[in-house]
Amino acid sequence: MTTKRARPTIRDVAVQAGVSMTTVSDVVNSKGRVDPATRERVLTAITQVGWRPRRSARALRSGLTGVFAMCLPVGHVGVGDWLVNAEYDMALVAACAAATVDSERQLLVAPRPKDVRDLARLDVDGVIIADPREGDQALTVLNNAGVPAVTIDRDIQRTDGWWVETDNAGSTVQVLDHLAAQGARRIALVTADAPWAWFEDTSAAYARWCEDHGVKPQVRLVDVERPRATAATGVRSLLRLRNPPDAIFAIPYGTPLGALDAIVESGRSVPGDMLLAGGMDGQLLQSASPPITAVDLRPVEMARAAVDLLARRVNGELAAGPVVIDTTLRIRESTRPG
Amino acid sequence: MTTKRARPTIRDVAVQAGVSMTTVSDVVNSKGRVDPATRERVLTAITQVGWRPRRSARALRSGLTGVFAMCLPVGHVGVGDWLVNAEYDMALVAACAAATVDSERQLLVAPRPKDVRDLARLDVDGVIIADPREGDQALTVLNNAGVPAVTIDRDIQRTDGWWVETDNAGSTVQVLDHLAAQGARRIALVTADAPWAWFEDTSAAYARWCEDHGVKPQVRLVDVERPRATAATGVRSLLRLRNPPDAIFAIPYGTPLGALDAIVESGRSVPGDMLLAGGMDGQLLQSASPPITAVDLRPVEMARAAVDLLARRVNGELAAGPVVIDTTLRIRESTRPG
DNA sequence: TTGAAAGCGCTACCAA
């Protein structure tokens, strides 16, 4: 009477199947040097004894953990007048998890540590950093420790090409062209003066578009801590101009609502008197009255591309270039006059 | 000329400090049997050689991986007329990650696999399941595999006590009392007929409260796939009654907006003609016009409690009972008449 | 096509 209560190991499988541990290992790792019949016996034995390989043993021997880590962008702690779009971040996390699983890996979520150097202690095969700050120290730390990393969104100081980004210039032009096609002649921009590529690219593309179309750019900046309220203030000042804009493109999440507040307050209507578009789609814009046209930043595609890019970097590819994801404009009532 | 380019191991530290590997191990694991002076030397050596322990080696030897997994509730794939509250889920994930890190562990996020049995193959010390379905197969699989698990929210079929839940009955009473205190005499409930404890507890508490206060319960059910639209339909039918309600408590996320749609459409105003409260707080309710009173389900506290509970279960405690978290009512303009 | 044996880095155990 054998009392084998402990969790089965590869040895138990080998005994059960009447082969060596090596053969079992080769079967589960698809080394393709095993006779089909043997293979079948091994697979049967695996289910019979209920074996599941231990990641730690595998990792110790092979030198790879089979785990990617994802650094969350910021704190998510409650309801507030946020810049944060939780849907976007949640989609990012869920899609990264799905993509790592598809590549036979697992995804660790890591909060930003107080001490960035702790990032190098994660003991993973690679790290995905969402929404990097300018000159992000995390990247320096990881590079020094030899841990492969990629970012979702471009760090404006970086040039190494290991990131995934949306086509911000393209999406800006798309929005502005759409507004112009709907009859807008004077399109104002509401954005933030913060060191993220998204804001920089958008502002630059807006300035260029205005120049190309011979119109005067009108920009209002918001405080990223209070996007809605400060956007409303900015738009109020636009509406008091002698020649006010007839369309507003509000970039940071939450600012289209502030713009709408100011427009309604002035007795104007959207889209009748003023067109309105947002730079980042979300429930808040979709369920506004009227629903607001906005740019879908494709978090799912970004996440999948990031995992793919990281896998390439881990595999030793020297440069896979930045990956640029096309955005999609979600056209809603706020830009459909008449 | 030594060419030591490989990642340092505990042996390198031991050599550098002139002690045994055991001593180094004891220092980093705070075994407290090391002389303070030796300890100092070891710590210095660790930074000198830049050693960081490998989780996999540690795990292989100790039998514990130091990793918890979290099963995400549902797919997060884009903007829609959702029941899903991404802020809540994101807060859950972020707080779970923070709490596991505080307990010297790491958090893996796992999508729900096609085959639930894959959950047992995760090779982690424990699993947190957010938002379990009724009689969740995942729990059965994990139990059979001997993997400790806890859930966030109660599976109504379960009795083992390994879960964390909000005080749904208490929060319902709190909302109803608040509405009554604001002058409401006939409070209707908008909820869903879905097998989650949240809905069941709330409905039961509502029925009891109505009985206790001698008022007739009025319930409308929504389709969880289209909460806003179907809530509007339900509320419209309430407003056509000979004796319509003067307050509405709408539970599923998104339904307070549908209720508001129907109320405004009927020419009534909130809170002037009708009070309105929501069962789950979020940006959508906070930024509605008027801002809607709602129950804060405390995702951060839920997450921390879940990690704590799982740690107890992993440590072999036999029963730590269900943990009940008190909710907080966020009172806003929608329930402040006059 | 298969197997035997070494060893990945760490900690538990026992001895000093």
Added chain:
DNA sequence: TTGGTAGCGCTTTCAA
């Protein structure tokens, strides 16, 4: 208070 050594479960290497 410290050190030596065995061995966790797996994959790799080399031999058959």
